[in-house]
Structure formats: structure tokens, C-alpha cells
Amino acid sequence: MVGAILLTWFLEYRYFVHDMWRTWNFIFSNPRPFLFNSLLMYLLLCVIWGLVGSAGTTVGASWVFLTILSYIHIAKYNSRGTPLLPEDFQLASEAHSLSKFVSIWTIVRLLLAIAIVITLTILFNKKLARRLHLTRPKRASNFVQKYCLGIRLAVLVIGMLGFYRASDFARHNDGSRYQDIFLGTRFTAWNQNRNYDENGFILGFLYNLQKLQLEEPNGYDEAIISQIEKKYTKIASEKNTERAAIGDQNVSVVIILNESFFDPDFSFNGKSFTDYYPHDGGEVAPNLHRIQSQYPSGMMYTLDYGGGTANIEFETFTGLTNYWVNTVPYTALIPKSGKTPSIASMLKDEGYTTTAIHPFNGGMYKRNIALKNEGFDEFITELEMDFDEHDGNSEYINDRSAYQQVLKTLREGGDKQVVGLITMQNHTPYNYENYETHNFNLLDNEYTTQLDESKRREIETYMQTIHSSDEYLGEFISELDQLEKKVVVLFYGDHSPGVYSLTNEHEEKEVRDLSRITPYFFYANYDAGFKNNDLPTTSPNCMINTMLNELGWQKNSRYYLLDDVCSAEPILAQTWVDGREFEDNAELMRSYELLTYDILGGKKYWHDN
Numbered sequence: 388m389v390g391a392i393l394l395t396w397f398l399e400y401r402y403f404v405h406d407m408w409r410t411w412n413f414i415f416s417n418p419r420p421f422l423f424n425s426l427l428m429y430l431l432l433c434v435i436w437g438l439v440g441s442a443g444t445t446v447g448a449s450w451v452f453l454t455i456l457s458y459i460h461i462a463k464y465n466s467r468g469t470p471l472l473p474e475d476f477q478l479a480s481e482a483h484s485l486s487k488f489v490s491i492w493t494i495v496r497l498l499l500a501i502a503i504v505i506t507l508t509i510l511f512n513k514k515l516a517r518r519l520h521l522t523r524p525k526r527a528s529n530f531v532q533k534y535c536l537g538i539r540l541a542v543l544v545i546g547m548l549g550f551y552r553a554s555d556f557a558r559h560n561d562g563s564r565y566q567d568i569f570l571g572t573r574f575t576a577w578n579q580n581r582n583y584d585e586n587g588f589i590l591g592f593l594y595n596l597q598k599l600q601l602e603e604p605n606g607y608d609e610a611i612i613s614q615i616e617k618k619y620t621k622i623a624s625e626k627n628t629e630r631a632a633i634g635d636q637n638v639s640v641v642i643i644l645n646e647s648f649f650d651p652d653f654s655f656n657g658k659s660f661t662d663y664y665p666h667d668g669g670e671v672a673p674n675l676h677r678i679q680s681q682y683p684s685g686m687m688y689t690l691d692y693g694g695g696t697a698n699i700e701f702e703t704f705t706g707l708t709n710y711w712v713n714t715v716p717y718t719a720l721i722p723k724s725g726k727t728p729s730i731a732s733m734l735k736d737e738g739y740t741t742t743a744i745h746p747f748n749g750g751m752y753k754r755n756i757a758l759k760n761e762g763f764d765e766f767i768t769e770l771e772m773d774f775d776e777h778d779g780n781s782e783y784i785n786d787r788s789a790y791q792q793v794l795k796t797l798r799e800g801g802d803k804q805v806v807g808l809i810t811m812q813n814h815t816p817y818n819y820e821n822y823e824t825h826n827f828n829l830l831d832n833e834y835t836t837q838l839d840e841s842k843r844r845e846i847e848t849y850m851q852t853i854h855s856s857d858e859y860l861g862e863f864i865s866e867l868d869q870l871e872k873k874v875v876v877l878f879y880g881d882h883s884p885g886v887y888s889l890t891n892e893h894e895e896k897e898v899r900d901l902s903r904i905t906p907y908f909f910y911a912n913y914d915a916g917f918k919n920n921d922l923p924t925t926s927p928n929c930m931i932n933t934m935l936n937e938l939g940w941q942k943n944s945r946y947y948l949l950d951d952v953c954s955a956e957p958i959l960a961q962t963w964v965d966g967r968e969f970e971d972n973a974e975l976m977r978s979y980e981l982l983t984y985d986i987l988g989g990k991k992y993w994h995d996n
Contacts, residue, residue, distance in 0.1 A: 390446040391429035394453060395421065395589070398428075401457030402588045404464055413584070419570040423553075424587035430550040437543025440535060443515075447508025451501050458497050460588075468692045468891055470583045472595050474715045490816075557593040565966065575966075601712060601720060601988030604980055612985050612992035615978045619944040627941040636940050638873040638913075639797060639804040640734065642931070644700050645786070645860075647813040648880030648905060650675060651827075651850055655686060655904050655924075658897055663834045663890050664846065668827040671850050674861030675906060683937055684908035685922030687930065688958045692902050693815075693885025697752035700809060700881065702927035704729040704761055706949050707983045710959050717757040720987045725760060727986060728995050730931050731805050732762030733943055740764065740800055743807040744792050746772055746784035754809075763807060767792060778855055779821045783811040786856045790863035794870070802872055812856050815884060817848040825851050834889050846886050864910060873913045877934050879927075880905030896965070903962065909934050926960050929953035943995050945982065952979050 396414070399421070403409040414421045436445040460471035557574070560566055566574040572585040574594055583591035651671045653660055670676060678684070690698055690709060697717040698709045705727060709716060721727050731741040742765040749755040749768035758766055769775070773795060774788035789810045796806055819825075827850040829835050829843050838846075860878070867874055883891075883902050891902035907930060909917065917937050925933065932949040935942050952959075955972040969976040985993050 388429055390442070390449075391432055392425045394432075394446070394449055395425040395428045395587075397450070398453050398457060398588050399424075401453070402460060402470065402583060404461055413587070417571050417585075420572055420585065420587045420590065423570055424589045427550060427554060427589050427593075430546045430553065433542050433546030434550065437539045437541075437546060440539055441512065443508055443512040447504060447511070450504045450508075454497070454500050454504060458493070462493070463694075465885070468580070468885060468888075469694070470579055470588070470591065472579065473592065474595070474719050554590075554593050557590050558596050560594060560597065601714075601984060603988070604711070604984050606977075607981055607984060607989060609990065609992045612981060612989075615948070615981065616944060616993050619947045622947045623942070623944045626947065630939050630941045636737065637802050638875055638911075638915075638938075639800070639802065639806070640730070640739075641793060641797070641806045641808065641874060641876045642703065642730070643793075643876060643878045644696070644703065644807075644809045644881050645813065645856065645878065646696065646810045646881060647815070647849075647884045648810075648853065648856060649883040650880075650906050651853070652676075653686075653904065653906070655901060656897055658901055660890070660901050662832075663898070663901070664887065665830040665832055665835070666827045666847075666850060667830060668850075671827055671854050672857040674857045674864070675908075678860075678864060678910065679906065679908055682908050682910045683917050683920050683922050684906065686924045687879050687905050687907045688900070688924060688926050688960055688963055689880075689882040689903045689905055690927065690960050691882055692891050693882060696809070696881045697754075697757075699927045701757075703877075703879070703930055704731065704807065705986075706730070706928055706931055706945060707986060708926075708928045708959050708979065710961065710964075711980050711983060712987060713961075715752070716987060717752040717754065721757040721760050722753055724987050726762075727757075727760045728943075728945060729761040731807065733946075733995070734803075734805050735762050735764070737803070739803045739805050741805045741807075742767065742796050742800075743809070744772075744789065744796070745769075745809040745811070746775075746789050746792070747811045758807070763805075767796075778812065778852070779823065780818070781812070781821045781852075783814055786810050786812045786859040787862065790859060790866075794863075794866055797870065797872065797874060810856075812859075813849075813852050813884070815886075817845045817852060817884070817886065819844040819848050821848060822851045822855075826854060827851060837889065842886065842888075849884050849886055867910070867912045870912055874911070875915055875934070875938065876910040877907065877930060878910065879907035879930060881927075899962070903960070909937055923953075923957050925953060925957045926963075928959060929957060945993070945995060948978065948982065951975055 396410070399413055400407070400410045403413070432445055432449060435449060436442060439445055439448070456471070459475075463469065463471055463475065556568065560574055568574060568586075570586070574586065575582045579591065579595065582594060586594070651660060651664060651666065689695075690702070697715055701716045701721075702708060706729075712720070714720065726732070735741050741763045743754070743758045743763040744767045745754060746769050749766060749770070755766060769784060772784060772788065772792055774791040775784050776788045777783065778785045789808055789812070793806055793808055797804060825847050828847055829838070835843070867876070882905060887902050890898050893899050907922070909922070911917070915938055919937065922933060929949060929952075932942075932946050932953055935946060936950070952975060955975055956969065982993060985991060
């Protein structure tokens with residue numbers, strides 16, 4: 388019992404990334420969640436003791452496991468600002484690729500900590516366990532008594548049944564935005580940082596186990612899906628007839644998700660990012676700003692901070708939303724759901740060839756499966772790339788090479804192609820040694836003086852990376868200008884880097900939002916008849932639909948549903964919605980939720996007319 392309490396404290400201390408004040412505040416501001424987490428820990432220890440028969444080994448082995456588990460959590464939290472979730476372990480098969488993002492010295496410290504724990508466990512078993520009567524009896528008349536098998540089996544069974552019953556309310560929750568629980572706290576579906584903060588790591592983790600399987604929403608059946616589909620199929624039939632004479636659809640489409648591409652010189656809702664991170668050296672992304680002044684452009688409110696690329700990519704390609712699903716569809720759902728409608732599958736039905744390009748490991752986020760299910764027939768990874776230039780000491784293929792691969796694909800293909808590019812150049816880590824020169828240095832103000840030297844260098848390296856990426860973007864657009872075939876491009880940054888904690892952890896929501904705004908624009912190397920240069924601020928699920936509308940292209944019934952959704956809720960992200968209900972658009976958003984479930988976890992009643 389003492390071990391359970393100490394291990395629970397240790398886990399919470401590590402969860403709060405060694406912040407002692409937040410740890411004690413969690414324990415004493417409302418002690419019931421901490422005590423309940425300790426109870427669950429105790430029941431788990433009972434199960435382990437039933438298996439190994441040694442209290443010292445039980446606590447020691449659990450300590451080692453929690454050290455490793457919390458190390459993974461800290462690594463994720465430091466880069467993305469979000470806690471460890473059950474679905475993160477679905478990337479275990481990609482551990483080799485993920486190891487590139489981890490410092491060797493943190494691994495050394497982890498191994499040293501494990502060695503210390505093992506040593507303490509051995510000493511405990513040798514010096515203290517016998518005195519505390521925690522060892523087996525020296526003399527026993529038979530095998531069962533010698534190894535205490537009867538008691539161990541009873542404790543194991545009681546521990547398992549107790550844990551199963553005690554944690555049932557967390558593992559089988561109702562999935563509502565907020566759910567009050569008997570501990571004086573509430574489960575918060577839309578904000579897992581808050582969920583873990585208020586309920587503890589163990590309860591927060593257990594709460595998210597249900598998300599490995601998509602829960603069927605109330606009222607889902609073939610009749611309701613058919614009713615919604617019939618409505619938007621009729622709209623599609625009418626409007627596509629009008630659009631047939633407007634949009635030129637013998638045009639190749641390039642969709643570029645630029646990894647961690649963020650504009651350090653922007654303003655949003657009356658807040659300027661440079662007020663918090665001023666720098667010298669001029670514009671970090673001058674080519675972006677030039678393109679934004681010439682072509683339709685806007686701001687994307689991203690789903691996550693410092694990560695979540697696959698979720699943003701999923702929303703962009705499919706037009707579906709992760710708002711209700713709240714998992715990683717690429718790893719948890721799409722590999723099992725099979726064919727998943729997307730912009731690639733829609734245009735492939737119109738005679739387009741489809742190619743995805745990612746200059747990294749193709750198994751990352753199971754893209755090799757997910758992209759195929761979305762309708763991409765060819766997938767070019769770092770192994771198949773014809774260009775592999777790196778900037779300085781960076782371990783990633785740079786954007787220039789990625790764009791050259793896109794250009795090669797366009798030149799060698801027909802007039803109707805869909806090319807989806809997911810870049811890697813701007814991915815963490817941001818090592819100062821990657822570049823010989825650093826043109827952008829942070830200036831001191833009331834905010835930046837709070838940063839230590841390592842964080843300042845990280846931010847300055849990131850700005851240099853973006854400056855280089857912006858240069859390659861300018862080169863790419865110039866080459867497209869000279870290309871003989873017609874091409875339209877959607878370019879966007881998926882999320883900001885996980886280096887801007889001053890804004891992301893600010894007490895004002897308007898300032899926190901600055902860490903979730905990235906640029907997007909539409910470009911065409913021909914007169915595409917764009918109607919609107921100032922595009923709406925929106926979330927990833929709406930961007931393709933916005934582009935199709937700007938081009939005046941025909942589209943299927945799902946995208947006409949998106950017309951209504953994106954008009955009513957142009958930003959559908961949990962941190963933006965912030966827990967409010969869709970009272971004025973309840974029926975519409977319900978239709979969107981049912982469609983998302985139907986495709987990702989349901990019977991696929993919607994036929995994409």
C-alpha cells in the first residue's frame with residue numbers, strides 16, 4: 388500500500404514534467420482523485436505480486452515500468468504539449484523511425500535511472516524484505532506452501548477483479564463533452580490535458596482506452612444515413628449541372644502539407660505573434676507573403692500544437708473530422724475500415740492518376756496503408772525518392788528535393804493528376820548546429836527573457852529552417868509558372884512547432900490561439916478564375932472543399948454537406964469550440980457526425996453520389 392501511494396506520486400510528478408508545485412496541488416486541492424489512482428495502483432501491484440510472489444520485486448519492477456512509461460510521456464509532452472494516450476502505442480512498430488526524434492543523452496539518463504531502481508530493488512530484497520516479513524517462509528511442507536501459491540492466486544484474482552470493477556466507469560464512459568464523476572471532478576472528452584490534470588494519469592489513460600474502438604453514435608442506422616445522403620445527392624445533381632460549364636477540370640491538383648510550416652510574422656484576432664517572439668533579420672518567410680498577396684490565402688486553425696500531423700492530413704484529404712472521433716484515424720481506424728473516400732478517390736473516379744509523396748519512412752502513422760485506402764495508387768517514400776538533398780546537418784530530406792519529386796511526377800504524368808506531398812524538412816528536432824549561419828535572433832522583451840539559452844537556440848534554428856523552406860517554396864512556384872500543363876496547388880502548414888510555450892501555455896485563449904494558426908493558400912499556373920483572395924480562417928476538414936468552390940468544380944454529395952458544415956462551423960477544433968454545444972446547428976452537425984462514423988466505423992451506407 389505504501390508502495391502504491393509512492394508510485395502514484397512518482398507517476399504524477401513525472402506527468403507534470405517534474406513540476407513539484409503542480410504535483411502537490413493535484414494531491415491536496417482535491418485528494419480523492421489521487422487516492423483513487425493510488426487504489427488502482429495498489430490493485431495492479433496485487434496482480435503483479437500474485438505473479439512474482441515478492442513485494443520488493445513487485446514495487447521495483449513497477450517502478451522500472453513507470454519510469455519508462457513516464458519517459459515516453461515526457462518526450463511527447465515536451466514536443467507536442469499533450470499527454471501520452473493509448474493510441475500512441477499503435478506506433479510501436481515504428482519505434483526505429485521515432486527514435487530519430489530522441490536525444491541520445493535522454494536515453495542514457497533513462498538507462499541510468501533504470502539501473503538505479505534495479506539496484507535499489509536488489510538491496511531492498513536482500514536487506515529489508517526479510518525484516519519486514521515480505522519474503523516466503525523458509526520452511527514449507529510442500530510446493531504450494533513453499534511458494535504461497537494459494538494466497539498469491541487469491542490476491543491475483545482479487546486484484547484483477549477489483550481493478551476491473553473499480554476502473555469500469557472510466558473505461559466505459561458515455562463519451563459526452565463533460566461527465567461529472569463521483570470523485571468531485573469530471574471527465575473532459577475534448578481536452579485530454581485537462582482530463583489528466585484533474586483526474587490523474589491512470590484514470591486519464593483508462594478513459595482514453597475506449598477510443599481505440601469507435602463508439603456508435605445514438606440514432607445511427609441505414610435509414611437516417613439514406614435520408615441525409617438523398618438530401619445532398621439532390622443538391623449535388625442540381626449544382627453540378629450549373630458547375631459543368633464553369634470549372635476547367637482537366638487540371639492537375641497538388642496538395643502540399645508542409646511539416647511544421649508556421650509564419651512567425653503574423654497577427655490574428657488583434658494579437659501579433661511578434662509581440663511575444665520578436666526577432667531581427669527581417670521577414671522569415673518573404674516568398675510566402677508574396678504569394679499570399681497574389682493568390683487566395685487565409686489562415687488554418689490547426690487541431691494540435693507541435694504535432695498531430697496525421698490527423699490534420701486525414702481531415703484535409705478526406706473532408707471528415709476528428710472532432711468526435713478524437714483518436715488517430717490513420718493508425719486506429721482507416722487500416723481496418725478499408726476504402727475511405729477522399730479527394731484522391733473522388734478525382735480518380737474522374738480519370739485522375741493519384742500519387743502520394745513523403746520523404747520519410749512510409750510506415751510512419753501507417754501511411755502505407757492509410758493513403759492506399761484513401762485512393763492513392765502510388766506512394767513514393769524516402770526509399771523511392773530521386774532527390775535526397777539535406778540542409779546542413781539536418782537528418783531530413785529538404786523541401787527542395789520534395790518539390791523536385793513533385794515536378795518530376797507532374798512532368799512524367801498525364802494532364803489529370805492528384806499529387807499529395809507531406810514534407811519533412813521542418814520537423815523537430817531543431818539543432819543549432821544544423822546551420823552555419825543564423826539570420827534570425829530573438830530580441831529581448833518581457834516574454835523572451837523567460838526563455839533559457841537552449842530554448843532560444845531552438846527557436847532561432849526553427850526560424851532558419853522556415854526561411855530555407857520558404858526559399859524552396861519560391862523556387863517551386865517559379866518552376867510551376869514555367870510548366871506547360873495546368874496545375875492548381877493547395878499549400879498549408881500542418882501545425883506550429885512545439886517550441887512556442889510562451890504563447891501555447893498563456894492564460895488567455897486569444898494568445899494560446901496564436902500557437903494554432905498556420906498559413907494556407909491556393910495557387911494556379913493558369914487563369915483559374917479565383918473569386919476570393921481573402922479566404923476564411925478554417926480547420927483542415929474544410930480546405931479542399933473551399934478550393935473546389937473557388938475553382939467552381941463539380942463535386943460529390945459529401946462535399947455539398949461540407950458546404951453547410953463549413954459555413955456554420957468554419958473552425959471545428961476542440962480547443963476553438965472549447966466545450967460549447969452546437970445549439971444553432973445541432974441537426975447539421977449531427978449529420979456530419981453520423982457521416983464520419985458511417986465511413987470510419989459504420990456500415991458505409993453513404994455511397995458518395
